[in-house]
Amino acid sequence: MCGIIGLLVRDPAQRQTLGSLIVPMFACMAERGPDSAGLGVFGEPLGEGLRRYSLFAPGERPDWPQLASQLEAQTGSSGRITVQDNHAELASPVSPARLREFLGTFRPRVELLGIGRQLDVFKDTGDPAEIARRYDFGHLEGSHCVGHTRMATESAVSPAHAHPFTAGEDFCLVHNGSLSNPYMLRRKLEAEGLHFETDNDSEAACRLIEWHLRRGASDVRQALEAAVEEMDGFYTLLVADGRQLTLVRDAFACKPAVVAETDAYVAISSEFRSLAHLPGISQANIFEPLPEVIYSWNV
């Protein structure tokens, strides 16, 4: 069992409320997933040529500003760093490949959780409420986000196995369920040159969908249409990119999901109880997504 949540704030003027709305959703779903948690949030795009890099040091608090100066000394690319405990968001013109090379050489214990002009990713093992406090989710601003609380069933409990999973840029996914053919998907994608970081089934789903996007799918919906044909098993998948939130459940609807829509927001959760606090929920259009129907909401 795991909990998934998603929120898309429709009114740009209300984007500063994203964090305060998401924290109770997140805390409630901790009952479905007490061992790890994570959140992927999409904020204002950085300027042309800059990327946000979500950096994370499991179990330690590195000297983040020193990392930024070292990066500049080694690569010539400066970076603005925003620190949140053992997490830092680096805004920099450095290329992903160059940053990976730098981290591999000089900071091998620092993990790169996400890349994009909008996306920032947080995740760790431990009590979801504590993780939400540590990274101050309550003050996050942005247009949309996806979150996950994990109860591991098929692979290890580690920060890398926590959700969201990311692939490419400005793309992340949370998953409740278990795939029965992740190794088949993985062998196919590895043959295409993709690199995997864990043995987790949700990472296979994430890389498969993002691969379809890069291979020419016009949007996440089209990528999911192709991926659903290949994925076997149980899933409620919530996928976010810079443009959309997209949701799909497997053909048997084995894992739950509830959607609440108002003029102000679209909120998605594994269970209604984590949406009950949202403003205007009594007037919301509340529905259970049908199996194998792909739902998407534009930012």
Place this chain on the structure above:
Amino acid sequence: MTAPRVLDLATLGVRELNQYLHHELPGSGIARVDILHPDGRHNIAVGLDADVDVDIRGHAGYFTAGMNKRARVTVHGNVGWSVAENIMSGRVHVRGNASECAGASGHGGLLVIDGDASSRCGISMKGCDIVVGGSVGHVSAFMAQAGRLVVCGDAAAGLGDSLYEAVIYVRGTLHGLGADARVEPMSERDLGDVGELLKQAGFDYRPQEFQRVASARSLYHWNSEVHQEY
């Protein structure tokens, strides 16, 4: 009529609520209980065994009114998975929609859902009656053994898969029957039964608009003449 006893889940835990309903309520002379702020919590009003009317004012979570005996429980909202699971008697009425496995393995009593019920509605029902005002999701009444499922809307694929002796009546479109389920003619008795159930549930449809789905009973016995190759 005396005023209902009001219990507010904004301040009271579900466990305390259920302990009250199990231990203090029976014999107290209280005929009505109002439950406020359910806010999707699970296990509200499970295991009741009392002649009482319970109103849940809002959306409720999983297993609402499970194992109900005698009580008449009304949910003024939607419910999550497995409402009235294993209902024994009495009546559970959902004014909104129900999620999966509504009325699962119910032995007796009546479950009414004004809106839609999603997949596996009436799975393994064992004698209860279920009336759904809207549509039901896939594989509803799977392996249902006894009782009646009345669907005023449509039924999604796999209806009545591996059905035993429960009978299903559907007014709308059948999007596909499960293994061993078949459409049969409506008898006078069927028309009478459906009319009675619709009346109890408060729906104003004509029994003649419904189709009967029941078991072809071909899965009941081992057929040794079939190739046993799998």
